[in-house]
Amino acid sequence: MNFNSLKIGDRLLKAITDLKFEKLTPVQEKVIPYLIDKNEDLIALAQTGTGKTAAFGIPIVHKINCDKKYPQAIILSPTRELCLQISKDLIAYSKYFENINITAIYGGSNIQPQIKSVRSGTQIVVGTPGRVKDLINRKVLKLKTIEIVVLDEADEMLNMGFKEDLDAILSETPSNKQTLLFSATMPNEVMKLSKTYMDKFKTIEVASRNEGAKNVDHHYYMVNAKDRYNALRRICDINPKIYGIIFCRTRRDTKNVADKLMNDGYNADALHGDLSQSQRDHVMSKFRNRNIQLLVATDVAARGIDIDNLTHVINYNLPDENEVYVHRSGRTGRAGRKGISIII
Ligand code: ADP
Ligand code: MG
Numbered sequence: 001m002n003f004n005s006l007k008i009g010d011r012l013l014k015a016i017t018d019l020k021f022e023k024l025t026p027v028q029e030k031v032i033p034y035l036i037d038k039n040e041d042l043i044a045l046a047q048t049g050t051g052k053t054a055a056f057g058i059p060i061v062h063k064i065n066c067d068k069k070y071p072q073a074i075i076l077s078p079t080r081e082l083c084l085q086i087s088k089d090l091i092a093y094s095k096y097f098e099n100i101n102i103t104a105i106y107g108g109s110n111i112q113p114q115i116k117s118v119r120s121g122t123q124i125v126v127g128t129p130g131r132v133k134d135l136i137n138r139k140v141l142k143l144k145t146i147e148i149v150v151l152d153e154a155d156e157m158l159n160m161g162f163k164e165d166l167d168a169i170l171s172e173t174p175s176n177k178q179t180l181l182f183s184a185t186m187p188n189e190v191m192k193l194s195k196t197y198m199d200k201f202k203t204i205e206v207a208s209r210n211e212g213a214k215n216v217d218h219h220y221y222m223v224n225a226k227d228r229y230n231a232l233r234r235i236c237d238i239n240p241k242i243y244g245i246i247f248c249r250t251r252r253d254t255k256n257v258a259d260k261l262m263n264d265g266y267n268a269d270a271l272h273g274d275l276s277q278s279q280r281d282h283v284m285s286k287f288r289n290r291n292i293q294l295l296v297a298t299d300v301a302a303r304g305i306d307i308d309n310l311t312h313v314i315n316y317n318l319p320d321e322n323e324v325y326v327h328r329s330g331r332t333g334r335a336g337r338k339g340i341s342i343i344i
Contacts, residue, residue: 001029007036008062011096016058019092025051027206028058034202035059041179041201043194045186048330050206052182053089056150060124061090063148066099069121071141073148076129076169078156079303080106080277081284086152087126100124105141107131108277115140129157129165136172143172154183154190156303163189170197185323215333216313220343229260231344232316236266236294244312245305246296247328249319257316258296268294271301299324305331315343 001024003016024032027046034042036059046052060073077083087104094100103117105127111134118125118141125132125141135141149170151157157166179198183190194201223231236242248254251272258270269283269292280301286292288307295302299319310332319325332339 006032006058008032008058012058012062012093015093015095016054018095021054025055027051027204028055030204030206031055032058034204035180036062039178041181041198043181043183043186043198043201043203044206045183045203046206047184048327049334052152053086054093056152056180056182057086057090057093060148060150061094061097061100064094064097064100064123066097066123068123068145069101070123070145071118071125071143072123072145073150074125074127074132074143074146074169074173075150075152076127076132076157076166077152078128078160078162079300080108080128081280081305082153082303083126083128090124090126102126105131105135107134111135129162129169133165133168136169143169144174146173146177149173149177149179151179151181151183151193153303154181154193155185155187158187158189158193160300163193166193184327215337216329216339216341218329218341218343223344228316228344229257232257232261232314233264233266235312235314235342235344236261239312242312243290243293244295244310244314245302245328245331246294246314246316247302247319248296248298249317251298253317254296254298254301261294261296266294267292268296271295271297273298273301299328302331303327307331309337310334310339313339313341315341318343 003021004013027044027050031044032055064072075086077086083104083106087102090102101122102124103122105114105125107128107130118135181194221231246257248257251274254270254272258268261268271280271283287295313329313332315328329341332341
């Protein structure tokens, strides 16, 4: 399906054309027409890299009334990186709209500009639950006018312990709003959340064999635990142009592996929760600009990082849950490119 068969208007269409999106992804094909026509709640389950941001972002930009200077949509997402990515995407979709104001609200950075942006009359808020709650408590952000709530990566928000913040935020929104829940997986906690907060809802599930998965080759190497690091080095040596993420289970492993790689002369750095926000930003921008080839990260730190052209995802340790492996390998093989997921 092409974007010009959607009832979305010329300005949105032009912005999407600028992004060089040609066809809707499977989740977009199911979600966008539904959201344009209906104001009912929705659960959409699809793996990472399937284009969920545009699936909710395009209908939201379409539905916003730019003449009204109050919050009409709020998107909650688990990490600062995701927030920034989503707001960047929304700004791209709405680039031909003149009076639209999109505000990203996240912790670990100065709150004053965020307050100022909300006060100047924002229509779309993209935030992490903690900081959003903070702005509500300060009486800066008022959600009585909200028409659409998006819970993006709902499974991850619950994993990260945001349940209470979500409860507090959702209780500030009007009961007749539209709630959209996006998740890669549907554990019981997400089911419970949807039962608490959603009215009659439609569930859209995109077959787990998505484009991304098709483009990923899966390799494994069997080595003794003591040879794990050497196996990693060997993989890097035989792929001198490697540009990838190495997943470790703990912050300590992440730091150790990154330190060893750096000592051994590899172009690597670590991303994990012990770093300050500005350190994390610094590492991310180095990685994004390809000044670093190898990012050693925990799952939480790497969650939602949207870098399209990774050549490899390396599982230094296997995760406990299958879904986490799917998330990890979904970091590569994106946007039609080939990727390799390796397990050591
Ligand atoms: P998800 O939230 O499902 O993990 P994203 O929304 O971050 O996935 O999208 C993954 C990548 O695919 C992004 O780089 C995005 O720009 C790109 N993308 C999304 N929709 C399309 C499309 N219709 N055509 C081409 N690329 C797309
Ligand atoms: Mg997403």
